[in-house]
Amino acid sequence: MKAVIINEYGGKDQLKEVEIEKPKPKKNQVVVKAEATSINPIDWKLREGYLKEMLDWEFPIILGWDVAGVIEEVGDGVSNWQVGDRVFARPATTRFGTYAEYTAVDANLLSFIPDNLTAKEAAAVPLAGLTAWQSLFTNAKLKKGEKVLIHGGAGGVGTFAIQLAKHVGAYVYTTASAHNHELVKSLGVDEVIDYKNEDFTQVLSEVDVVFDTIGGEVQSSSYQVLKKGAGRLVTIVGQPDEEEATRYGVKAYGVWLEPDGSQLKELASLIEESQVRVVIDKTFSFGEKGLRDAHAESETGHASGKIVIEF
Known part of the structure; x- marks a missing residue:
């Protein structure tokens, strides 16, 4: 072959x-x-x-x-x-x-x-969908009515994360460049932040969950917008700084995907029902x-x- x-x-x-x-x-x-x-x-x-x-x-x-x-x-x-x-x-x-x-x-x-x-x-x-699933649900335990910020919403993982977060009834913010605003809005985003012209830390506060797909300075700055005592940061870019998380009074998780056939079947069902595209x-x-x-x-x-x- x-x-x-x-x-x-x-x-x-x-x-x-x-x-x-x-x-x-x-x-x-x-x-x-x-x-x-x-x-x-x-x-x-x-x-x-x-x-x-x-x-x-x-x-x-x-x-x-x-x-x-x-x-x-x-x-x-x-x-x-x-x-x-x-x-x-x-x-x-x-x-x-x-x-x-x-x-x-x-x-x-x-x-x-x-x-x-x-x-x-x-x-x-599979990989992108399961990464979004495990980040939001297995690790962050995102629930209906919570506010979530998804960094890089137009990316492979981000497009699934937006739709899954909306599916469970969360209020979704995302960062995206201007030419991707239409795309992320079509996926159900409630508010989009143009990261090239806006500082998300000046726009948001009291967010329940941040899903970081970017890393670096974006990850570090994200602690500022989380709800003290109850906020959760999940990242797929390296391991978060535990001391930093403790300083802000929040939880932080680094996600390394575990292949999972049962979760993939659940994703397949959502796609079949046109809940996720x-x-x-x-x-x-x-x-x-x-x-x-x-x-x-x-x-x-x-x-x-x-x-x-x-x-």
Whole structure:
């Protein structure tokens, strides 16, 4: 099968298309024939070597942690999935990722693809959707009637976070550049702050939850707008400073995604009911050139929604 691998850390020119052996399903696994995958910042951060201490893997490494397609083969112990089922998943975090024509996936991490979703759209959901879900619900425990500030609402994770927060009945603020205001409003945002021309710390106060997808100065400043004693900050960019959180009298959580098939099924149901929609920025074709171009696009940090790879 064709796969795009890296044999050493470095720039996007390290992404190389090769022929490798098709995976065989182990016990409790299926092999999915990929129709689409997607790009996430973890892909190029790992490619550059930024995560090598956390994920100390041998080369070659196949990047990619989203897959949508059709089950090609079923391993021993799998009874609830069959060959031909349309599925999507955020597979386990291993060095055998989804930049490949076939991917082995643990059966408990799979979800059905809703009938109103193409494989291309489905591939955009798992990692970003689950990240938003676990940040807002598992960690921040966002509830109906609470106020949440989502930084970077037009990004891949942000577009899901806005819709999930609205779904539970929260009042949603987001930061976005002017050209993305229409997009985030269409997703249900109550108030949008133009981060290029407005300082959110001057506009907001007494916020229950801040969801940080930016890091750095944005993360540090966010403590100022949280409700003392009850505010929660969740970030997907590094670990928050506990001393800083304590000083402001709030809780802070760093989120590292755990693949979860049952949560993905809940997301799929919301999509099926048209409660959540998928926002795709650009689509590239699978192969060395397509993946290099997609990485370049992701590294700009300005994608509105998700970047998808079609096979």
